Amino acid sequence: MQRFGAHWNLGRPAGSWLHLGGCLVKRTKFFKGIALLTAAAIAGSPVLAQAGELKSVLGEVSASGPPGKRALKQGSRVVAGDRVEVGGGGNAQIEFTEATRLVAGGAAVLTVATLDVNVAPGRTKTLELDALDGVFRFMSDETGEKNFKIRAPSATIELSGTALELAVTPGGAWTLLLDGRIKMCGTAEGAECKTATRRCTMLRTLDAKTIEVVPGSPEAPIKDDGEGTAGGGASYAQEIEAHFPYQKAQSDLLEEFQLAGEPCEEERVGGLGDFALDGSQVRHGKAIRIGVMSALGAGIACILLCGKTSTTSTNKTN
Numbered sequence: 582m583q584r585f586g587a588h589w590n591l592g593r594p595a596g597s598w599l600h601l602g603g604c605l606v607k608r609t610k611f612f613k614g615i616a617l618l619t620a621a622a623i624a625g626s627p628v629l630a631q632a633g634e635l636k637s638v639l640g641e642v643s644a645s646g647p648p649g650k651r652a653l654k655q656g657s658r659v660v661a662g663d664r665v666e667v668g669g670g671g672n673a674q675i676e677f678t679e680a681t682r683l684v685a686g687g688a689a690v691l692t693v694a695t696l697d698v699n700v701a702p703g704r705t706k707t708l709e710l711d712a713l714d715g716v717f718r719f720m721s722d723e724t725g726e727k728n729f730k731i732r733a734p735s736a737t738i739e740l741s742g743t744a745l746e747l748a749v750t751p752g753g754a755w756t757l758l759l760d761g762r763i764k765m766c767g768t769a770e771g772a773e774c775k776t777a778t779r780r781c782t783m784l785r786t787l788d789a790k791t792i793e794v795v796p797g798s799p800e801a802p803i804k805d806d807g808e809g810t811a812g813g814g815a816s817y818a819q820e821i822e823a824h825f826p827y828q829k830a831q832s833d834l835l836e837e838f839q840l841a842g843e844p845c846e847e848e849r850v851g852g853l854g855d856f857a858l859d860g861s862q863v864r865h866g867k868a869i870r871i872g873v874m875s876a877l878g879a880g881i882a883c884i885l886l887c888g889k890t891s892t893t894s895t896n897k898t899n
Contacts, residue, residue, distance in 0.1 A: 631660070631661070631696050631697060631698065632658035632659060632660045632696070633658065633659045633660075633675040633676060633677045633683070633693065633696065634656065634657075634658055634675065634676050635653050635654065635655055635656060635657045635658070635659070635673060635674070635675055636655065636674045636675070636676050636682075636835055636837075636838070637655060637672075637673075637674040637834075637835050637838075638653055638654050638655055638657075638671070638672075638673055638674075639670075639671045639672045639673075639686075639833060640667065640668040640669075640670055640671020640672070641667075641668035641671060642654075642665065642666070642667050642668065642671060642673045643665070643666050644657075644659055644663045644664065644665045644666070645663070645664050646659075646660060646661075646662040646663030646664060646693075647660055647661075647662045647663070648660065648663075653665070653673065659675060659693055660693065660696065661693050661694070661695055661696040661697075662692075662693065663692070663693045664690070664691070664692045665685060665689070665690070665691045665692070665693070666689070666690050666691075667685050667686060667687075667688060667689040667690075667691075667715065668688065669687070669688040671686065672684055672685060672686035672687075672689075672833065672834070673685045673686070673689070674834060674835055674838050676837075677696065677698055677708060678698050678699065678723065680721055680722045680723050680724075681698060681708065681720070681721040681722075681723055681729075682719075682720050682721070682837065682838055683710070683717065683718070683719050683720075684717060684718040684719075684827070684834060684838050685712075685715060685716075685717050686715060686716050686717070686826070686827075687715040687716035687748075687826065688714065688715050689712070689714060689715025689716065689717065690712075690713040690714040690715060691710060691711065691712055691713065691715070691717070692710070692711040692713065693710060694709040694710060694711050694732070695707050695708065695709035696708060698723070698727075702725070703726075704726070705726040705727060705728055706723055706725060706726065706727040706728070706729075707727070707728045707729075708727075708728075708729045708730070709728075709729075709730045709731075709732065710730070710731045710732070711731075711732050711733075712731050712732070712733050712747060712749050713733070713734065713749065714749050714750065714751075715748075715749060716746070716747070716748050716749075716824065716825070716826060716827070717731075717746065717747040717748075717749075718744075718745070718746050718747075718827050718834075718838065719731065719740065719743065719744070719745055719746075719747065720743070720744040720745075720759075720760075720838075720840070721740065721742070721743055721744075722742060723742075729741075729743070731747060732768075733747070733749045733754040733768075734749070734751075734754075734768065734789070735749075735753055735754045735767065735768055735769075735787075735788075735789035736753075736754040736756075736765050736766065736767055736768060736786050736789065736792070737765070737766050737768060738756055738763055738764070738765050739763065739764040739765075739766075740761070740762075740763055741761055741762045741763070742760070742761035742762065743758075743759075743760060743761035743762065743763055744758075744759040744760035744761065744840060745757060745758050745759055745760075745761075745763055746759065746825050746827060746828070748823075748824035748825060750824075752787060753785060753786050753787040753788075753789075754785065754786055755783060755784070755785040755820060755824045755825075756777070756783065756784045756785075757781065757782075757783050757821075757825055757828070757845060758777045758778075758779070758780060758781065758782045758783075758784075759780060759781070759840060759845075760780065762776065762777070762778045763776070763777050763784070764776045765777070765784045765786070765792050766792065767786050767788070767789045767790045767791065767792055768789045769788070769789040769790040771790065772786075772789060772790040772792070773790070773791060773792050774792060775792040775793075775794060777794070777798075777800055778800070779798075779799040779800050780799070780845075781798065781799055781845035781848060782794065782798040782799050782800040782801075783795040783797075783798045783817060783820060783821075783845075784798075785814075785820065787814075793814070795814075795815075795816075795817050795820055796814075796816065796817060797816060797817030797818070798817060817846070818846055821844075821845065821846045825845075827840075828844040828846065829844065
């Protein structure tokens with residue numbers, strides 16, 4: 582036998598064995614191992630390992646990106662770099678995590694720019710979506726450090742513990758806050774920003790520079806009466822009708838993509854009501870609590886007043 586480093590045939594067919602670092606490795610096992618390592622590396626890739634799952638698809642929905650161009654159906658996955666297109670009248674209901682979901686409808690066009698939400702403790706969860714056209718509902722109750730952002734051609738929206746609806750057209754962008762806090766900034770040079778924290782506040786931009794609180798919103802200036810602006814801008818009710826279809830009907834959405842409570846057009850006076858994310862279900866909270874407290878208060882007042890009236894009547898009789 583030769584010393585370490587030599588190739589040993591040992592009577593085996595030539596070429597069926599490889600000599601690697603002093604060891605004989607069967608050629609078929611070597612290449613099988615390489616394939617397994619490559620598959621593992623791909624599975625561990627930040628781009629392909631993290632994905633959103635299509636929980637429901639209505640109509641024609643397609644995607645093009647790293648996995649190629651394909652039709653999407655229930656159970657399909659979308660990854661960072663995917664461009665998702667939804668046919669008119671359809672919608673795609675996407676779950677990124679159990680606490681973060683997105684509905685894209687109304688001939689929506691969407692790009693998943695960054696998807697990094699399944700991270701180790703201490704790392705920032707990041708989700709960046711480019712909403713190019715259509716209507717959207719986004720809802721998330723993620724905990725920990727996060728950087729969630731939706732970009733439209735005319736505005737960028739920063740999200741914090743948020744449920745919102747968004748409409749994007751070539752003429753502008755509209756956001757309707759349903760829970761949490763949003764910051765909306767125009768994309769033009771020198772554009773302004775506005776923050777909304779009260780449920781049913783609607784922000785819009787028609788020029789990518791000026792951000793307006795739509796008259797009639799809970800956070801609109803007191804002088805606004807909800808009948809539009811001096812410049813002819815649409816009123817709150819008109820904007821709801823034109824841009825937020827899920828405020829009118831959400832029966833074609835799965836339960837976990839629905840929001841409980843009154844539509845904003847019916848509840849906006851006084852800005853009462855808020856949403857609380859309870860596990861996978863979004864539930865309406867404040868308005869119910871107010872109703873219960875009002876009923877209790879009325880009952881207590883009745884007992885006190887009735888008791889007082891009865892006593893006074895008895896004294897007069899005596």
